[in-house]
Amino acid sequence: MDNCDYKNGMLPQCAPLAMSYTPMQQCSEPAYEDKMALARGTLFPGLDLPFMNMVNKPDGLSTPLCELMALDFVVHELRLYLDTHPDDSEAFQSLQTCIRLSREGRRRYVEQYGPISIDDMRFADSYTWIDAPWPWQLRRKKED
């Protein structure tokens, strides 16, 4: 059963009755690049199962905020994967790389557009935490 492709996973050959069994995802690869992952709602093509085969395109996700959202989304997807695959050292390395990229992206975003967390106040000139837009408010497309 080592020849499962990425859309399939392993099941026990003989399994006790009266239990349900979900196939384990085999590997954190293949994976979408970050903006595609955000657009599709998953990092993993094997789990990408759209309704009526209608999918979002990553075209609109090129603003600085969307770039940060995409990096943070990959971190989150790897985190959920690692929660059930804690011994997958490749996925763990990917997680560490993505966290570093996200840190850097966050620093650049905050410098230009304002705080994301209260920590970002530590080098600010004034208390900009309260400034609009809050996440639910419509942003002008450029800064979005």
Add this chain to the structure above:
Amino acid sequence: MFVYEKKLQYPIHIKNTNPALAKFIISQYGGPDGELGASLRYLSQRYAMPYPELSAVLTDIGTEELGHLEMVGTIVYQLTRDMKPEQIRRAGFDTYFVDHTAGVYPQFASGTPWTAATIGVKGDVITDLTEDMAAEQKARTTYDNILRLSDDPDVNDVIRFLREREIVHYQRFGEALRLATERMDEKNFYVTNPAFDR
């Protein structure tokens, strides 16, 4: 503890006011299979999880659901901004409006307020994870139904993202159940409840 991040998980930019859509999308805020119930279900169940992977899955998915609650609230907020009384009447949004104006209130599409009666916390690993897998499917079906009813591309873009998250969560809960059963007595998974009979 929880730390707030001043950003959404996925961008939302709805150009057109449309209270008729808000009227049923509110169900994923405070409805029977909505995001408020999802987050409270997982964040409440995690105390009885006897294995570390399971504590992690419930904490991390429960936290993500709080982010989805914020996203659905944002959809409703943007769909109801600058509404005119005539628009409210025509959309049939008047019954919501009279009680909540343009505030975002956790309720079913039918108007019933959010209730903890829609979630389960049984204190049993197999039972709770089985409920969680069903919950993800119920939320997925609700998002399918929203996609069937909504013709606004700005809304559907976000709904497709949220719907796909349910599928990923379903997979992770299924894997969590696998990991749990691997640690239990395979001759009889039900011989004890490892969260209680230590």
